[in-house]
Amino acid sequence: MTQVTTMDIEKIILNVANIIINELKLEDVTPETFNPDLDLVNSVGIDSMDLATIALVLRDEYGIRIDEDDYPKLTSIRLLSEYINKKLMDKN
DSSP states (O other): OOOOOHHHHHHHHHHHHHHHHHHHTOOSOOTTTSOTTSOIIIIIOOOHHHHHHHHHHHHHHHSOOOOGGGGGGOOSHHHHHHHHHHHHHHHO
16 A cells, blocks of 8 residues: 655645635635635535535546545545545555
8 A cells, every 4th residue: 555645635635625615616715725624514614515516526536436424524625635535545
């Protein structure tokens, strides 16, 4: 199994932040300034429909499936990025 590096996670975090900003049409925030630990549901106001849309975009982007049962646990960009990274590592 390949060793995960911090750089890999940082790249995924920036990409996930960019996807969320574009999908939700967020203004006044960039991938670099988006706090990856911010609670997406309570602080940003993402609902289940938003999350489903984001999950589809992430599936297309990374070629992984985000299980609906996991949605409640994926409350920040960092948690989403770590989840994606784990899925990618499990594929290899």
